[in-house]
Amino acid sequence: MNTLRKSDDLWDLAERITRVLSLLAIPVVIAIVGGLIQCSLARRTVSQQYVQVAVSILTSKEKRNDDLRSWAVELLDDNSPTRLGKDVKDKLEKGIVTLPATPSPLDSVMFRLAQRYLKRLGYYQGEETGNYDDPLYQAVTQFQKDNNLVVDGFPGGQTIRRMLENYEKKYGLGSP
Numbered sequence: 001m002n003t004l005r006k007s008d009d010l011w012d013l014a015e016r017i018t019r020v021l022s023l024l025a026i027p028v029v030i031a032i033v034g035g036l037i038q039c040s041l042a043r044r045t046v047s048q049q050y051v052q053v054a055v056s057i058l059t060s061k062e063k064r065n066d067d068l069r070s071w072a073v074e075l076l077d078d079n080s081p082t083r084l085g086k087d088v089k090d091k092l093e094k095g096i097v098t099l100p101a102t103p104s105p106l107d108s109v110m111f112r113l114a115q116r117y118l119k120r121l122g123y124y125q126g127e128e129t130g131n132y133d134d135p136l137y138q139a140v141t142q143f144q145k146d147n148n149l150v151v152d153g154f155p156g157g158q159t160i161r162r163m164l165e166n167y168e169k170k171y172g173l174g175s176p
Contacts, residue, residue, distance in 0.1 A: 047080075113155075
């Protein structure tokens with residue numbers, strides 16, 4: 001009987017210790033998980049700010065030092081969720097191609113128009129989104145090369161005009 005009582009006392013003691021440990025462990029686990037989430041959010045915020053700095057350097061109209069452009073391209077590539085290809089990085093560093101600033105509504109219309117005409121002329125395979133993305137850049141670049149235009153990958157006025165001319169030659173007059 002005495003051994004049975006000692007056994008019950010040990011179980012009671014173990015249960016009390018377990019309760020105390022669980023009461024201490026829950027706040028510790030919450031603090032650790034909260035800290036990890038906070039660190040992740042802070043890293044993401046810093047990465048977004050780095051991307052903004054890099055884009056502002058690369059979209060600036062001012063002539064920038066080559067080392068600063070190279071640094072901005074690396075900063076962009078390291079912190080952006082989208083990885084840049086070697087060719088695009090080289091062109092950004094040399095200033096051959098630039099990142100467009102936040103597109104205006106007019107730019108979006110122009111991009112959609114370029115996508116539409118390039119698709120019908122066989123250069124573009126994607127959807128008509130109005131976004132300036134890599135498939136549009138590649139299609140515009142190829143179109144510009146094929147039509148002896150300045151090759152910058154951007155569907156500016158001269159490029160759009162040539163697209164319209166080519167479309168009219170291929171399909172006759174009329175709207176697309």
